[in-house]
Amino acid sequence: MKQEYLEKLKKILDGLDMSKSEREDILSDYASMYEDGLEKGMDDQSIIEMLGTPEAVVDALSEEYHPIQKKHYGGKLIALMPFISVIAFFILGFGFEKWHPGWLVFLSIPVTAIVVDAFNKPYKHFLTALSPFIATVIFLAIGFGLNKWHPTWLIFFIVPIIAIINGIRESVKIHGKKNIWGELTGLVVFLALTVFILIGTYFTLWNPGWLVLLLIPIAGMMNEPNIKKRIVLIASILVAAGFYLFVGYQLHNWLFGLLGFLLPLGVGILTNNIQISFGKGGLAVKLTVLLALLVYFGCGLLWSTWGYLWMVFLSVPMVAIITEKKGKNKLVALSPFIAVIIFFSLGFFFDLWTVSWLAFLMIPILGILSDRH
Amino acid sequence: MNSQFKKGIIEMCVIAVVSKKDMYGFEVIDKLAKAIDVNENTVYPILRRLTDQGYFETYTESTSQGAPRKYFRITDSGKEKMVEYKQEWTKFLSGVYQIMEERTE
Incomplete structure (x- = not known):
């Protein structure tokens, strides 16, 4: 050995x-x-x-x-890729009249940089660095091959998911298995969103499918060290969800069913797990959460806009970024959310999934433009 | 705890244990692992860097069992660094205690 x-x-x-x-x-x-x-x-x-x-x-x-x-491998390949792409593009265009989708060869430039970068990263970051490449390939292959741009775009969630899993593994190595619920909550956010969008898309169950998002606060509550408090908090959410489903399906009054969520809200305030404070920037985020909930459920119940308006919740991290980040980084941090909104809106309303994925290109473009190095 | 902050503390502890007595690599890792929650595989690179920076010097000593062992010994500049760390750490801790006490009043 x-x-x-x-x-x-x-x-x-x-x-x-x-x-x-x-x-x-x-x-x-x-x-x-x-x-x-x-x-x-x-x-x-x-x-x-x-x-x-x-x-x-x-x-x-x-x-x-x-x-x-x-050793830094692949520098020459990255430098040569623009020339190779131009040559390949002209061959496809002039030789085979394939200007479209021949222009896709230009994607090989950032893709090569991502792959080369992954091979030069420390071993523990290899998969994280390679994940944007894997996601892009799967997204384009399924998009062009099966015309399933939506919900295939969810594959991009593997980028944060792999990064979080890597973080959990590191954390377990350093601190043991304690305190991993904080990181696991981050993982649950993406998993719950994926399940919500999938059951919404395929079974048109946006409501009450959104209840799956309750897994996020439940995972967050696993951080509560007091086991009795934890059980009461989680039980209050489950009771509220049960009440919402019962009133919704039996009495056909989803709005009334929402009243059940006053229970976990009250329990949260009583156990000090929900604190109403008005710190710097926090007020804007809290108001946005409130407005997003009002808009989502208000419009959803009135006009059944469940399938589209879930995006109002993207305003919460966006407002947090606007109030907390500075300068050019703000736009870079906002770009994934803006890209998702453009991509989903064009696809949902105009069935332009084939083209709208191009919105995601703004993420690396803004990233490169703001890079001082 | 922030990993950079933790690394700084480990570095200080490595200098502190070697300043008390000459030690071989395994001994340093073992000593630190028993006293604090430390990711052991970061200790050797720190030992190596501190040697490269001139805070430690090395010498080998034969053992009864096998190949000679490499020992780390603190240098004068290492001793100065230790004093510097000690002052910074004491100042930092007294500041932290002060804040903690203010909070409880």
């Missing part, structure tokens, strides 16, 4: 920019530390946990110790 560990470490260290003596010194140190662990009576598993896997060792070394750096 020791030999295997050292050989793997050597193989990875060979891929880094460093002198031969430095590499041999590090290997000799790890051989010695491994031996010290064995002498202390530790088993191989515990030693590797203590020293770190070869991948983690190399990540930590290249982050902390600057004389060694990962």
